[in-house]
Amino acid sequence: MAVVGVLALQGSFNEHIAALRRLGVKGVEIRKPEQLLTVNSLIIPGGESTTMAKLAEAFNLFPALREFVQMGKPVWGTCAGLIFLANEATGQKTGGQELVGGLDCTVHRNFFGSQIQSFETELLVPELVSKEGGPETFRGVFIRAPGILNVGPDVQVLADYPVPSDQVLSSDSSVEGKKENAEEANKVIVAVRQGNILATAFHPELTADTRWHSYFLKMGSLVEKEASSSIVPEQVTQVSTSFKQPLQHDLPIFQ
Numbered sequence: 001m002a003v004v005g006v007l008a009l010q011g012s013f014n015e016h017i018a019a020l021r022r023l024g025v026k027g028v029e030i031r032k033p034e035q036l037l038t039v040n041s042l043i044i045p046g047g048e049s050t051t052m053a054k055l056a057e058a059f060n061l062f063p064a065l066r067e068f069v070q071m072g073k074p075v076w077g078t079c080a081g082l083i084f085l086a087n088e089a090t091g092q093k094t095g096g097q098e099l100v101g102g103l104d105c106t107v108h109r110n111f112f113g114s115q116i117q118s119f120e121t122e123l124l125v126p127e128l129v130s131k132e133g134g135p136e137t138f139r140g141v142f143i144r145a146p147g148i149l150n151v152g153p154d155v156q157v158l159a160d161y162p163v164p165s166d167q168v169l170s171s172d173s174s175v176e177g178k179k180e181n182a183e184e185a186n187k188v189i190v191a192v193r194q195g196n197i198l199a200t201a202f203h204p205e206l207t208a209d210t211r212w213h214s215y216f217l218k219m220g221s222l223v224e225k226e227a228s229s230s231i232v233p234e235q236v237t238q239v240s241t242s243f244k245q246p247l248q249h250d251l252p253i254f255q
């Protein structure tokens with residue numbers, strides 16, 4: 001049976017393990033650096049990135065996590081996991097927090113606001129549908145979600161989201177003028193891929209749709225193929241995103 005590591009310090013690791021199980025894959029809980037040696041791919045779940053970072057520091061996990069990413073092994077960060085993987089994060093708590101890094105982007109930690117501003121929406125993700133088939137849209141569950149403000153040239157944008165102006169944290173000056181990579185000023189990037197790294201601002205593990213997990217499972221062989229080929233990397237995918245008025249949503253899963 002295939003095995004995937006799931007960082008199990010805090011947050012939605014059980015939900016990822018359940019989604020993997022539905023695909024016939026075993027999710028292994030990772031809490032210690034040496035456990036990373038037993039897996040070839042890793043999911044960093046959603047939760048609360050500051051708390052998760054403190055725990056990762058206490059368990060001395062950061063050097064091993066960085067090495068894992070740098071070795072080119074497939075890593076997928078959802079929500080807080082995306083924040084972990086970003087090279088730069090804004091909107092952090094006083095004193096900042098340690099990041100694993102590797103993903104060439106700047107992420108705003110609480111771009112979509114607080115728990116009460118959590119919402120669900122239908123996202124168009126052409127890359128996912130072309131590889132996995134199924135319905136045209138994917139249900140995006142955004143819980144105190146981060147947003148990706150800009151990305152480097154090697155980052156493939158998989159999905160973005162048109163943000164109503166009153167939903168943006170307009171009082172946060174770090175957001176202003178930093179959305180130049182989104183197609184329009186009122187869009188924020190919510191899913192990306194850079195080689196072995198996949199990152200989503202939302203929570204596929206809280207839906208019954210396993211296409212993101214299936215996509216991630218296939219990434220290992222794709223990464224190897226891309227690295228050994230001389231073909232120019234894929235251009236940034238043009239994405240359009242359906243807009244639906246966000247639902248006020250309050251999932252109790254995160255504190």
Ligand SMILES: NC(=O)CC[C@H](N)C(=O)O
Pocket residue numbers: 045046047048049050078079080081083109110143144145146254
């Ligand atoms: N659902 C989530 O993972 C929320 C992440 C949260 N914004 C943080 O800073 O950690």
